Amino acid sequence: MIKIIVGTNRQNSVSKQIAEIVQKILLEKGAESEILELIDLPSDFIETALYENNGKNEAYNAFHERVASGKKFIFIVPEYNGSFPGILKTFIDGMTYPNTFRNKKAAMIGISSGVGGGGIALSHLTDIFHYLGMHVLALKPKLAKIEQNMSDNLLTNKLYIELLHSQADMLLEF
Amino acid sequence: MIKIIVGTNRQNSVSKQIAEIVQKILLEKGAESEILELIDLPSDFIETALYENNGKNEAYNAFHERVASGKKFIFIVPEYNGSFPGILKTFIDGMTYPNTFRNKKAAMIGISSGVGGGGIALSHLTDIFHYLGMHVLALKPKLAKIEQNMSDNLLTNKLYIELLHSQADMLLEF
Amino acid sequence: MIKIIVGTNRQNSVSKQIAEIVQKILLEKGAESEILELIDLPSDFIETALYENNGKNEAYNAFHERVASGKKFIFIVPEYNGSFPGILKTFIDGMTYPNTFRNKKAAMIGISSGVGGGGIALSHLTDIFHYLGMHVLALKPKLAKIEQNMSDNLLTNKLYIELLHSQADMLLEF
Amino acid sequence: MIKIIVGTNRQNSVSKQIAEIVQKILLEKGAESEILELIDLPSDFIETALYENNGKNEAYNAFHERVASGKKFIFIVPEYNGSFPGILKTFIDGMTYPNTFRNKKAAMIGISSGVGGGGIALSHLTDIFHYLGMHVLALKPKLAKIEQNMSDNLLTNKLYIELLHSQADMLLEF
Numbered sequence: 001m002i003k004i005i006v007g008t009n010r011q012n013s014v015s016k017q018i019a020e021i022v023q024k025i026l027l028e029k030g031a032e033s034e035i036l037e038l039i040d041l042p043s044d045f046i047e048t049a050l051y052e053n054n055g056k057n058e059a060y061n062a063f064h065e066r067v068a069s070g071k072k073f074i075f076i077v078p079e080y081n082g083s084f085p086g087i088l089k090t091f092i093d094g095m096t097y098p099n100t101f102r103n104k105k106a107a108m109i110g111i112s113s114g115v116g117g118g119g120i121a122l123s124h125l126t127d128i129f130h131y132l133g134m135h136v137l138a139l140k141p142k143l144a145k146i147e148q149n150m151s152d153n154l155l156t157n158k159l160y161i162e163l164l165h166s167q168a169d170m171l172l173e174f
Numbered sequence: 175m176i177k178i179i180v181g182t183n184r185q186n187s188v189s190k191q192i193a194e195i196v197q198k199i200l201l202e203k204g205a206e207s208e209i210l211e212l213i214d215l216p217s218d219f220i221e222t223a224l225y226e227n228n229g230k231n232e233a234y235n236a237f238h239e240r241v242a243s244g245k246k247f248i249f250i251v252p253e254y255n256g257s258f259p260g261i262l263k264t265f266i267d268g269m270t271y272p273n274t275f276r277n278k279k280a281a282m283i284g285i286s287s288g289v290g291g292g293g294i295a296l297s298h299l300t301d302i303f304h305y306l307g308m309h310v311l312a313l314k315p316k317l318a319k320i321e322q323n324m325s326d327n328l329l330t331n332k333l334y335i336e337l338l339h340s341q342a343d344m345l346l347e348f
Numbered sequence: 349m350i351k352i353i354v355g356t357n358r359q360n361s362v363s364k365q366i367a368e369i370v371q372k373i374l375l376e377k378g379a380e381s382e383i384l385e386l387i388d389l390p391s392d393f394i395e396t397a398l399y400e401n402n403g404k405n406e407a408y409n410a411f412h413e414r415v416a417s418g419k420k421f422i423f424i425v426p427e428y429n430g431s432f433p434g435i436l437k438t439f440i441d442g443m444t445y446p447n448t449f450r451n452k453k454a455a456m457i458g459i460s461s462g463v464g465g466g467g468i469a470l471s472h473l474t475d476i477f478h479y480l481g482m483h484v485l486a487l488k489p490k491l492a493k494i495e496q497n498m499s500d501n502l503l504t505n506k507l508y509i510e511l512l513h514s515q516a517d518m519l520l521e522f
Numbered sequence: 523m524i525k526i527i528v529g530t531n532r533q534n535s536v537s538k539q540i541a542e543i544v545q546k547i548l549l550e551k552g553a554e555s556e557i558l559e560l561i562d563l564p565s566d567f568i569e570t571a572l573y574e575n576n577g578k579n580e581a582y583n584a585f586h587e588r589v590a591s592g593k594k595f596i597f598i599v600p601e602y603n604g605s606f607p608g609i610l611k612t613f614i615d616g617m618t619y620p621n622t623f624r625n626k627k628a629a630m631i632g633i634s635s636g637v638g639g640g641g642i643a644l645s646h647l648t649d650i651f652h653y654l655g656m657h658v659l660a661l662k663p664k665l666a667k668i669e670q671n672m673s674d675n676l677l678t679n680k681l682y683i684e685l686l687h688s689q690a691d692m693l694l695e696f
Contacts, residue, residue, distance in 0.1 A: 010225045046261055047217035051184045082305025083298065086267045087220055089260030099255075103660075115492060119467055120305075123649050124257065124298045130648065130660045131256025131294075135696075138625075138652045144463055174657075277486075289666060293641055297475050304474065304486045309522075312451075312478045318637060348483075358573045391569035394609055399532045430653025431646065434615045435568055437608030447603075468653075472605065472646045479604025479642075 002026060002033040002171070003070035007077040007088045009039040014146055015076040015111060017153050022074055022109070025168050033074075036066055038087050049094045060094060068100035072171060073134075077125060078111045079118035084125050092128065102133035107171045109164070110142040117142025137174055139167050176200060176207040176345070177244035181251040181262045183213040188320055189250040189285060191327045196248055196283070199342050207248075210240055212261050223268045234268060242274035246345060247308075251299060252285045253292035258299050266302065276307035281345045283338070284316040291316025311348055313341050350374060350381040350519070351418035355425040355436045357387040362494055363424040363459060365501050370422055370457070373516050381422075384414055386435050397442045408442060416448035420519060421482075425473060426459045427466035432473050440476065450481035455519045457512070458490040465490025485522055487515050524548060524555040524693070525592035529599045529610045531561040536668055537598040537633060539675045544596055544631070547690050555596075558588055560609050571616045582616060590622035594693060595656075599647060600633045601640035606647050614650065624655035629693045631686070632664040639664025659696055661689050 004019045004026075019035045026033045042048065042059040049060035067073075077084050095101075106129055110118025122140045129136050141163035143149065149157035155164075178193045193209045200207045216222065216233040223234035241247075251258050269275075280303055284292025296314045303310050315337035317323065323331035329338075352367045367383045374381045390396065390407040397408035415421075425432050443449075454477055458466025470488045477484050489511035491497065497505035503512075526541045541557045548555045564570065564581040571582035589595075599606050617623075628651055632640025644662045651658050663685035665671065671679035677686075 009220060041220075043221035044217045046183060046215075046220060046264070050261075080267050081263070081269075081273075082302045083263065086260050086263030086265070087224075089255070089257065090220070090264050091260070093254050093260045095255075115463055115465070115490075116467060117463065119464055120301050120471060123468060123471070123645075124301070126648060126652065127294050127298070127645050128256045130658070130662065133660050135657070135660045136652070138655050138657045140652065142463075289637055289639070289664075290641060291637065293638060294645060297471075297642060297645070300474060300478065301471050304484070304488065307486050309483070309486045310478070312481050312483045314478065316637075357568060389568075391566045394531060394563075394568060394612070395565035398609075428615050429611070429617075429621075430650045431611065434608050434611030434613070435572075437603070437605065438568070438612050439608070441602050441608045468649050472649070475642050475646070476604045 001070065002031055002072045002074060003067060004033050004035045004074045005067070005076065006035065006037040007075050008080070008085045009041065009087045011039065013078065014150070015078050017150070018076050018109060018111060018143070020153070021155060022076070022164060022168070025164055029168055029172060031172055034066070036063070038091055041091060045094060046090060054094060055096065064095060071104055072174070073104065073106045074171065075106060075108045075125065076111065077108055077118055077121050079116060079121045082120055084121040089128070099132045101129065105135045105137070105171070105174050107137040107167055108140045109167070110140060111146050112144050113147055115144050117144035135174070137167065137170055139170055141167055175244065176205055176246045176248060177241060178207050178209045178248045179241070179250065180209065180211040181249050182254070182259045183215065183261045185213065187252065188324070189252050191324070192250050192283060192285060192317070194327070195329060196250070196338060196342070199338055203342055203346060205346055208240070210237070212265055215265060219268060220264060228268060229270065238269060245278055246348070247278065247280045248345065249280060249282045249299065250285065251282055251292055251295050253290055253295045256294055258295040263302070273306045275303065279309045279311070279345070279348050281311040281341055282314045283341070284314060285320050286318050287321055289318050291318035309348070311341065311344055313337070313344055315341055349418065350379055350420045350422060351415060352381050352383045352422045353415070353424065354383065354385040355423050356428070356433045357389065357435045359387065361426065362498070363426050365498070366424050366457060366459060366491070368501070369503060370424070370512060370516070373512055377516055377520060379520055382414070384411070386439055389439060393442060394438060402442060403444065412443060419452055420522070421452065421454045422519065423454060423456045423473065424459065425456055425466055425469050427464060427469045430468055432469040437476070447480045449477065453483045453485070453519070453522050455485040455515055456488045457515070458488060459494050460492050461495055463492050465492035483522070485515065485518055487511070487518055489515055523592065524553055524594045524596060525589060526555050526557045526596045527589070527598065528557065528559040529597050530607045531563065531609045533561065535600065536672070537600050539672070540598050540631060540633060540665070542675070543677060544598070544686060544690070547686055551690055551694060553694055556588070558585070560613060563613060567616060568612060576616060577618065586617060593626055594696070595626065595628045596693065597628060597630045597647065598633065599630055599640055599643050601638060601643045604642055606643040611650070621654045623651065627657045627659070627693070627696050629659040629689055630662045631689070632662060633668050634666050635669055637666050639666035657696070659689065659692055661685070661692055663689055
């Protein structure tokens with residue numbers, strides 16, 4: 001069961017749409033997956049689930065457990081202000097210690113409205129996952145100018161589609 | 175009026191103590207400053223102040239305005255999970271656009287319990303500030319093993335104290 | 349006298365063409381500059397000018413002195429294998445210690461044939477310059493798909509031209 | 523046959539000593555390895571083996587072939603000027619395209635005289651290897667203050683020794 005993490009808490013995000021596309025690709029390859037959205041985190045978890053309150057917010061804990069039970073992950077990472085969304089790191093800062101990512105495996109997909117495709121965001125996130133002991137798949141598709149490459153919730157850019165298929169194949173073998 | 179940003183929302187943080195040390199150093203040099211703590215952000219701002227709700231949370235707006243009115247900043251950045259605290263980036267993700275950091279000037283101080291001193295955290299944050307158009311002072315003290323180098327809320331490591339003085343001098347001229 | 353560093357030793361490089369464009373822009377603004385090309389480094393300097401041979405290669409020393417005499421720099425940085433050209437860092441590894449970049453000021457321009465514009469390369473180089481104590485201008489134009497945006501040695505992309513002008517103005521005041 | 527790459531061309535480097543320690547550790551675990559030293563690159567390869575001369579220097583080609591024939595690598599990476607040695611990236615810039623690192627696996631060990639342990643260097647190198655499609659082991663030991671933790675060419679720091687053993691075990695299974 002691959003966990004697909006929507007890396008933002010924005011409503012109706014493009015990242016969610018990409019997550020669903022990735023889920024279909026995985027299903028075509030016979031792999032089950034579950035989409036987890038940061039928007040489902042409790043709205044006050046920055047106060048009730050971090051640091052001295054670590055482990056005390058049941059809603060955070062339930063979400064955390066759904067993440068922590070995974071072995072392989074795909075993170076959908078939109079570029080916000082030149083890096084990943086702060087909410088994604090804030091969620092990580094609330095994870096139990098020793099962290100539950102150790103020796104697990106992650107793939108990442110970068111998304112941007114502009115030309116960057118989230119390259120710097122993925123580099124930062126790789127540093128963090130390596131620090132936590134999670135292996136990261138080398139292939140990290142960078143889906144730049146995403147709005148211009150989607151229509152009706154589907155990707156229209158063939159290269160992007162191929163990259164997502166290649167990444168899915170690699171993650172299944174990783 | 176230099177703004178000193180405590181880059182975590184943890185209670186009774188070492189970062190806050192360092193902020194106060196930095197404030198005293200600045201005062202010795204004749205420079206006024208204001209300490210701003212992320213712990214003062216509203217506890218639900220991840221839902222009520224970001225994206226489509228940008229600008230709608232008065233408490234967030236008031237904090238944002240105190241930050242935005244600054245010209246020079248010193249960020250105290252503890253290392254959490256191999257990078258900066260997620261809450262710091264989440265605050266940035268709620269700032270108005272075009273962002274109010276453009277053409278301003280930032281200094282950074284890294285803190286860690288371990289040996290790293292937050293070097294990677296400061297590198298990531300530099301990428302973000304450069305993306306936002308804020309200049310970053312080259313000298314970024316990395317205060318590693320911070321608990322072993324403090325006593326009674328004071329730094330006991332002479333090199334660390336010298337670095338903070340040098341940085342303050344440089345920021346005043348930057 | 350601003351030093352414009354062509355960050356590759358490739359012959360007839362696009363980076364050299366960009367350097368000449370930048371030089372003209374600076375001249376329009378009344379600023380003199382000198383173009384320095386890494387291709388002018390002695391071909392065996394990796395053996396004769398590094399480490400225990402530091403300072404022993406007169407040709408390297410002469411080039412080094414022309415760089416070291418600068419106060420402000422513009423680095424033209426093509427993306428090679430996902431970062432800056434190795435030769436640029438190798439040159440830096442041969443510089444005298446304590447390094448002559450300390451407290452100086454650098455601007456950077458990224459170039460790529462692909463879509464990235466050298467964003468990661470500029471991030472890496474910023475880390476290095478900050479380590480060496482050199483301040484880096486926040487605005488770092490990323491000239492992606494460079495071949496498609498040039499004709500007859502001139503930039504045809506208006507945004508790129510505007511960015512180079514803005515950067516030049518900012519460097520002159522930095 | 524694991525390839526251990528000494529990531530500097532400095533003579534009598536500490537990196538070489540670490541490479542030999544790593545080789546012994548691998549041998550204890552029944553794994554054969556070969557140490558490859560960048561100091562064996564031809565002294566003029568920056569002119570005779572890069573770009574339009576790619577593939578034309580037989581000595582470079584022979585070294586390149588010994589690297590390229592590997593499936594798993596351990597890179598010993600000393601920190602020079604806040605990142606990896608330029609010579610290592612310059613060697614990579616001479617590799618044939620499409621590069622021969624794709625879908626292979628790398629482990630990295632950082633070394634520094636100072637406190638950093640080469641953390642930033644390893645982050646930069648990870649970006650490059652990921653760009654080239656090579657997977658990187660999450661565990662990257664950072665051997666800080668290396669001179670104080672060695673005696674008679676042996677590591678005296680037990681934690682460092684344990685980290686190298688753990689990394690070797692992980693690489694063999696990676």
